[in-house]
Amino acid sequence: MLGRLREVIRLRHYANSTEKAYLHWTRRFLAYQRHAGGEGEPTSDDVRAFLTRLAMAERVSSSTQNQAFSAILLFFREVLRTDLDDMSKAVRAKRGRKLPTVLSVDEMQRLLAAVEREYQLMVKLLYGSGLRLMELICLRVKDLDFDAGLVVVRSGKGDKDRTTLLPVTLHAELRGHLATVQQWHKADLAQGYGEAPLPDALARKYPNAGREWGWQYVFPANKVAVDPADGKVRRYHMHAKVLQAAVARAVRRAGIAKHATAHTLRHCFATHLLLSGTDIREIQELLGHESVETTMIYTHVVRELKTKAHSPLDDLYSRFVQARSVAADGP
Secondary structure, three states, rough: OHHHHHHHHHOOOOOOHHHHHHHHHHHHHHHHHHOOOOOOOOOHHHHHHHHHHHHHOOOOOOOHHHHHHHHHHHHHHOOOOOOOOOOOOOOOOOOOOOOOOOOOOHHHHHHHHHHHHHHHHHHHHHHHHHOOOHHHHHHEHHEOOOOOOOOEOOOOOOOOOOOEEEHHHHHHHHHHHHHHHHHHHHHHOOOOOOOOOOOOOOOHHOOHHHHOOHHOOOOOOOOOOOOOOOOOOOOOEEHHHHHHHHHHHHHHHHHOOOOOOOOOOOOOOEEEEEEEHOOHHHHHHHHOOOHHHHOHHHHHHHOOOOOOOOOOOHHHHHHHHHHHHHHHHHO
């Protein structure tokens, strides 16, 4: 049944992290059902009991319980081919409105100064482009448009593409970084590997595309690894936990008391743009939010900020709009 659920998830092109989470919760639910003495296929009563246990005994957050319910709902509908009855009898974890953690401009500058040198470019790009962590990690060389000042995000959240800012102040540093990465790629090719993994079925359609420079990761891992799927030696992207740990060390080193993570930089990007007068609809587009209501949460954060210092993003957005209009007009 878990194998069938994995097939359904991959047919829907869900993210790898979503696949792992859904399989985890479905596995836990089935183990709970067996432990509780359930016989045969699980029922909606088993789901209600499991969700109630998560809320009452394990005291999980509302988002965690909702993720578990979404996984089990998909399992029932697509694998067991049955709909769940009304879940109103299940105890649901409640969550009030929460404001995202946002660093002030001064704190942001201290954080950037405290980041170790090898991770500074990645942290600057997270802040300057408003990328999600995995969007940054999975960037390919072809997704950087220096002429237009754009970063093209491919298959972001919801499997949607979008464009966002590529800060002009990072162009020279990025070009130098890419020159080093290209040397790694040439060395990999000389040793008989150097083929980057391609999404979906592109490897069958374009067998040699994985060796092209444009498909290489902007931030590759330091070492090559064997792909267990086909046994090929590849250089994957840097692991997300490596950058998360680097940001955590920088937060402690900078003496910032707030609970700031790599995702906090995305919140800082949106809030500082809003402080500099950028329209909320444009910020919604840059962040890739489906609804403007999601972006409106940053207006509440702005009200909490009493002073406004000069932000590195103050002049960035106007340059982006100008570059985007030039790119749209074409030669």
